[in-house]
Amino acid sequence: MPNSANYSKSHTQSASKTATAAIAAQPSYIVLPRATELAGKQYQTVLEFLVDHFQQIDVSVWQQRINDGKVHWLNGELITADSAYQATARVYYYREVLAETQVPFAEQVLYQDSHTIIVYKPHFLPVTPGGNYVNECLVHRLRIATEIDTVAPAHRLDKDTAGVMLMTLNPQTRHAYHQLFLDDNITKNYQAIAKITPQLLTQLADNSCALPIHWTVKNRIAPANPSFTMQVIEGEANSHSEISLVAVKGDLGLFELSPITGKTHQLRVHMLSLGMPIINDRFYPVLQPKGPDNFDKPLQLLAKRLRFIDPVSGIEQDFQCQGLAF
Numbered sequence: 001m002p003n004s005a006n007y008s009k010s011h012t013q014s015a016s017k018t019a020t021a022a023i024a025a026q027p028s029y030i031v032l033p034r035a036t037e038l039a040g041k042q043y044q045t046v047l048e049f050l051v052d053h054f055q056q057i058d059v060s061v062w063q064q065r066i067n068d069g070k071v072h073w074l075n076g077e078l079i080t081a082d083s084a085y086q087a088t089a090r091v092y093y094y095r096e097v098l099a100e101t102q103v104p105f106a107e108q109v110l111y112q113d114s115h116t117i118i119v120y121k122p123h124f125l126p127v128t129p130g131g132n133y134v135n136e137c138l139v140h141r142l143r144i145a146t147e148i149d150t151v152a153p154a155h156r157l158d159k160d161t162a163g164v165m166l167m168t169l170n171p172q173t174r175h176a177y178h179q180l181f182l183d184d185n186i187t188k189n190y191q192a193i194a195k196i197t198p199q200l201l202t203q204l205a206d207n208s209c210a211l212p213i214h215w216t217v218k219n220r221i222a223p224a225n226p227s228f229t230m231q232v233i234e235g236e237a238n239s240h241s242e243i244s245l246v247a248v249k250g251d252l253g254l255f256e257l258s259p260i261t262g263k264t265h266q267l268r269v270h271m272l273s274l275g276m277p278i279i280n281d282r283f284y285p286v287l288q289p290k291g292p293d294n295f296d297k298p299l300q301l302l303a304k305r306l307r308f309i310d311p312v313s314g315i316e317q318d319f320q321c322q323g324l325a326f
Contacts (some may be wrong), residue, residue: 022100023070024134026143027092034087043085046071050091061096070094095134103136104295109145110164110319115312116177117142117151117167118319123298126159133159142167155181158265160282163190163303164319176311181262186308190257190267191324193300194276201251213245217270221263229283230265232273239263241270247326252279254326267301300324 032049035042043049047066051059063081065071071079071093079091105122112118119142121127126137142151146169154166154177166186168174180186196204203209221239224231240260247254253276257267265284271277272284279300282288305320 022097022134022136024095024129025140026129026149027072027094028129029074029090029092032085032087032089032091045081046079046083046085046091047081049085050093065093065096095129097132097134099132100134100136101132101293107138107141109142110321111317112146112169113313115168115170115173116154116310117146117169118306118317119165119167120321121157121162121165121303123160123162124293124295127153127157127165130159138165139167154178155262156264157303158299158301160299161301161303162298164306164321165303166306166308173312180308180311184260186306188259188303189305189307189320190259191302191304192255192257192267192271192278193252193324193326194255194271194278195251196245196248196253197275200245204248211246211248215243215274217241217243217273219270219273221266221269226287229287230263230269232269239266239270241267243267243270243274249326252326254324 030053032046041052043052047062050062050071051057054062062071066079066081069078071091073079074090074092103122103125105124107122107125108120110118110120119138121138125141126133128139129135129137139151139153143149148169150169150171152168152174154168154174157163157165166177168177200209200213204211218237218240219232220235220237221230222233223229238261242258242260244256245253246256255271255276257271259266263269268278268281268284277285280297281299281301302321302324304323305318307316307318309316
């Protein structure tokens with residue numbers, strides 16, 4: 001299995017040297033809101049809505065996309081600059097970036113049947129298009145490799161996190177795999193490396209505590225500022241993780257983590273709440289300035305193991321990848 005902590009020195013130090021212009025191979029779409037959802041706004045054309053809704057994209061960009069035939073309805077009919085606004089209709093468009101980062105690490109298929117693919121996702125590779133990534137994502141890579149254009153994720157995994165993922169292939173059975181996560185009928189085990197607190201190091205040194213050391217973390221997580229980061233706030237707990245320190249090397253610890261709930265950045269925030277943020281975390285404890293990824297410093301968080309009973313075959317499945325280098 002891949003070892004996500006080992007990186008070839010031939011790789012570039014950052015993504016800035018491996019960026020190329022790109023147009024999405026698969027379209028994104030947006031559903032045109034009803035009048036009651038528009039807070040009093042009115043649009044005569046689809047173009048008016050797109051320009052107002054995606055304010056970060058210049059009107060000239062949308063006009064050029066329309067002129068190039070890159071905006072269309074569900075049935076494939078092209079949308080023009082004069083196409084009338086149609087509430088609840090889907091508008092499809094192809095995202096573009098001037099410079100798409102190329103991630104120099106490979107995914108690995110661990111298992112495949114007619115309904116699922118179990119895959120190892122490397123650090124830095126997003127699961128789906130977003131931000132500066134349109135084609136350089138796990139879904140697009142798998143669609144090319146398998147020649148199956150219905151590949152879709154059954155759950156989320158942060159771009160910065162590596163590890164085992166469940167992907168679905170068959171739209172007819174996809175809901176059954178989504179339901180595994182909704183019903184908590186799937187077990188996820190992670191590894192992380194973090195700096196141990198001085199107090200805990202002292203306790204370990206004087207033998208007042210011994211490995212493994214376990215924490216049950218339950219608290220309320222909510223969006224912070226900026227909204228793509230999370231924070232612990234007062235209130236009834238909506239998140240739960242089981243965390244254990246299982247090995248120590250110098251001032252670093254190897255942790256095993258089991259998220260009982262699935263909040264965004266939950267394990268990263270829970271490790272921070274213990275005073276031990278994960279190594280190379282660019283969001284916590286302090287949000288780092290936006291910049292190219294440093295491929296020599298991956299977030300030391302790994303989705304190591306995934307266990308579930310397949311809802312279609314009834315077979316008990318258990319998949320894992322090699323752990324973090326420690």
